[in-house]
Amino acid sequence: MGENFGVLALSLAIAKAEELGFDLIEISPGAVPPVAKIMEYGKFQYEQEKKRREIKAKSHTTETKSVQVKIGTGENDLNLKAKRAAEWLREGHRVKVDLFLWGRYKYMEFGFLKERLERFLKLIPEEYKIGDPIAKSPKGLTTVIERAAKK
DSSP: OOOOOSSHHHHHHHHHHHHHHHHHEEEEETSSSSSSEOOOOOHHHEEEHHHHHHHHHHHOOEEEEEEEEEOOOHHHHHHHHHHHHHHHHHHOEEEEEEEEOOGGGGGGGGHHHHHHHHHHHHOOOSSSEEHHHEEEEEEEEEEEEEEOOOO
């Protein structure tokens, strides 16, 4: 196998494939002249599926995960949320951190609220960089963190 038969007429190519006991498979129909292979169709399908799986394994989709903390969230809960955020960062996802404010908390001083959010960010055990700076949002304060570039 692996022999090149050159440019053949369709009828000759089909006859050659039948003679060898294989199938004639069109590889690039857009080429001039069209390119075809003489091989087993099942083997061809298997190789195509194998290539597709390889490409799928190499591609990694990045999601934006969300963590929501409140002013009154306890230390243990904050630590658990920080660990979860670190896991997501290790997996390569972006993490959106919301400091959720309701009622009169919305009208507290911005500096104080920003400090509360930064305190939570310091609990995250993974290396990260700030994707979006801390800003006011309809829910309260929001920032996005991403995995730091590996050295």
